[in-house]
Amino acid sequence: MRYKVLTVDDSKTVRIIVKKAFKAYDCEILEAGNGVEGLAIAAKEMPDLILLDVTMPVMDGVEMLTKLKSDPALKAIPVMMLTAEGGRDNVLKIAKIGVRDYLVKPFKEETLLEKCGRVIDLKPLNDAASKAKSIFDPADILVVEDKPAIVQQIQEGLKHTPWKIRGVSTQGEAIDQCAKTAPDVVIVSLSLPEESAFTLFRLIRTNVKTKYTPVFALVVKTETVQQQQAQTLGFSAIITKPIDTADLETKIAKAMNLDTSQRYYATEQGCLVMRLPENCSPVVIAEAANYLKPKFSDAVEAGLNKVVIDIHQLRTLHMGVIKLLFQAMQICRDLGMQFTLVGNAQIISECKGFEDTRGWTFYDSLDEAKAGVSRGASATPQLAGVG
Amino acid sequence: MPATAEITETLIRDHINRAVADVFKTMLGREATSSAQIPRSDAEARSGLEGHRPQVVGTVGFVGDINGLIYLHFDLAFARLGTCHLLGMTEVELDEAGDEVINDAIGELTNMTVGSFKNALCDAGYPCKLTIPSILRGSNFSIESIGQAVRHIYYFDCAEHRVVADILIKSED
Missing domain, CATH: 3.40.50.2300 (Response regulator)
Structure with missing residues (x-):
């Protein structure tokens, strides 16, 4: 939900400072230069919070606040005074009309945000450029x-x-x-x-x-x-x-909601390379499986129909890995993609021990596998029976 | 209500020192200190205001049980610097935005300073309200008060610039 904050101040400077303060948050800032404009915008836009100055031409803040609080449609809108008027008696008089908070100028932007954050649920903008997006971004x-x-x-x-x-x-x-x-x-x-x-x-x-x-x-x-x-x-x-x-x-x-797909998937020399790390814990398997279908579909969409499944770093084969590889192979078959496998001596030997993986053929290096898949070689002659 | 005659120069000096220091620190991130260079006479203090360099002067009054006016003098270079800091603008952006932006920023800084000063007066038993800020610009002018007004002039040093607070308080009839 995008919150609306109305700043009512005759000083453009203050309105700019308010806008600047909220820039990093998912808020829409509405502006009014006096109480009359403020009431009109409040009635039209129904803001979630009003920041109100006291001394203004045409209609001052106290009059606007009084009118606002006597209007059944508007009286529920929380108002925070943001004003240089900070004398004890004046503050008490204004507070009695009904304000949520009172901030006396001069003010720090952080203090303003902190007080506003108590009234509305301020959420930082997600698309901020400074936020990390992938595992290769600094954080x-x-x-x-x-x-x-x-x-x-x-x-x-x-x-x-x-x-x-x-x-x-x-x-x-x-x-x-x-x-x-x-x-x-x-x-x-x-x-x-x-x-x-x-x-x-x-x-x-x-x-x-x-x-x-x-x-x-x-x-x-x-x-x-x-x-x-x-x-x-x-x-x-x-x-x-x-x-x-x-x-x-x-x-x-x-x-941090980072895109971790680059850990497992990359496009290299016209091939989609699926790569599994040395230790494939259940968390790793789940993470790689999450991206499996979208990554293969994206590759097809981009005109790639060759996949190299690289498990040469893998230390040992277990059911989680086998299941994931079967899944990948099945998706290849469904999408009409060709694929080859890269493994190490340990993995190749372990594959011989399972009925379903016995027929898999491996290349020793990624380059050979890429060349092989380009020639149209297949890693699993019996793939049609797998699944 | 205490008589305005009871407001001592020390009280006024303390209030304005605190107000200027607080506003400049909070809004501009700069220390403003009461200048060590104190004019020897009223005439010398006034002549200090009649600079020939371009100035931007913010004015805000206070009316109520005590009435007065404060002029805050900034040289143009400092007014520009302060505006850029306040609004997060570069000098180029400020040139594009025009003088109106500087006027508004200096008006607001004056409003905050006089507001802090006035709030201290209110809490000391002199209830009063602020007026709307106005701006004077120029490079060769002097400000004179008419009628019975007590005048206090204070100098501040801030970021190698001089800021002057010229306070006029109406005497009791």
């Missing part, structure tokens, strides 16, 4: 952990990614970092003293900048009570210690 991960070894372990485990991992050891430092630049993901250790992890989580959720930032809880595997507490509070994911960094990477990518 900012904040780790809040008082044990440097853990931070180091995460940094080491994710060093192959373009992500910047910042480590801080206290709640205060984390808040400062979030105020400077909202991170893409926050990982908080639940072992911070005095339950400050939970306080930090609440603070992150009440800050309009970080309201929707994924927050992971970092906890020892056996601390089930803490894990439950984190789940109840609404942490985005639970990461257990000892940390499985591959699993952490997958969870981060998922939380």
